[in-house]
Amino acid sequence: IVIPLLSNTNIFSIIEFLTDCLGGNKPSDITTQYVARIYISLKIGSKFYFLTSTPTNFESILDATKISDTIIYLISSLHGISIEGDYLFDLINIHCVNGNVIYSVSTISPFKINGYLHEMHLSPNDLVYGSSLETFQFEQY
Numbered sequence: 001i002v003i004p005l006l007s008n009t010n011i012f013s014i015i016e017f018l019t020d021c022l023g024g025n026k027p028s029d030i031t032t033q034y035v036a037r038i039y040i041s042l043k044i045g046s047k048f049y050f051l052t053s054t055p056t057n058f059e060s061i062l063d064a065t066k067i068s069d070t071i072i073y074l075i076s077s078l079h080g081i082s083i084e085g086d087y088l089f090d091l092i093n094i095h096c097v098n099g100n101v102i103y104s105v106s107t108i109s110p111f112k113i114n115g116y117l118h119e120m121h122l123s124p125n126d127l128v129y130g131s132s133l134e135t136f137q138f139e140q141y
Contacts, residue, residue: 001071051068071092
C-alpha cells in the first residue's frame with residue numbers, strides 16, 4: 001500500500017518510478033473506492049498491486065494496510081506531513097503494525113503468513129474481501 005501523508009503528494013509518479021526499477025509494464029487500473037494498480041514485473045516474474053488513496057480515507061486505508069505486505073509512506077520534502085497524515089500514521093501504528101517493524105528485508109520471508117481484518121483472523125489460502133478492495137486470495141508458497 002502506498003500512503004501519502006500529505007494530500008498534494010504525487011503518488012503515481014512514485015509508483016511509476018518503483019515499477020521502472022523493477023522492470024514493470026504499464027499498469028492496468030482497477031477503479032474502486034481505492035485505486036488498485038496491477039503491475040507484472042519482468043525482472044522478478046510476478047504480479048503485484050499498488051493500492052493508493054487519499055489520506056482522509058481512514059477506514060479503507062486501515063483495511064488495506066492490514067492485508068498488505070509492505071507500507072510505503074510518501075512525505076513531502078517541502079511541506080512535511082499534514083495533520084491528517086500524522087493522525088493516519090498514528091492510527092496505522094496502533095491498529096495495523098503489531099510491533100514487528102522490519103528494518104531489513106533480507107531477514108524475512110517475502111510472503112505474509114497471517115494477520116486480521118476487522119477482527120477476523122487470516123491465514124494462508126483464505127479468501128479476503130475488503131469492501132473497497134475486492135476479493136483477494138492469500139497464498140503460501
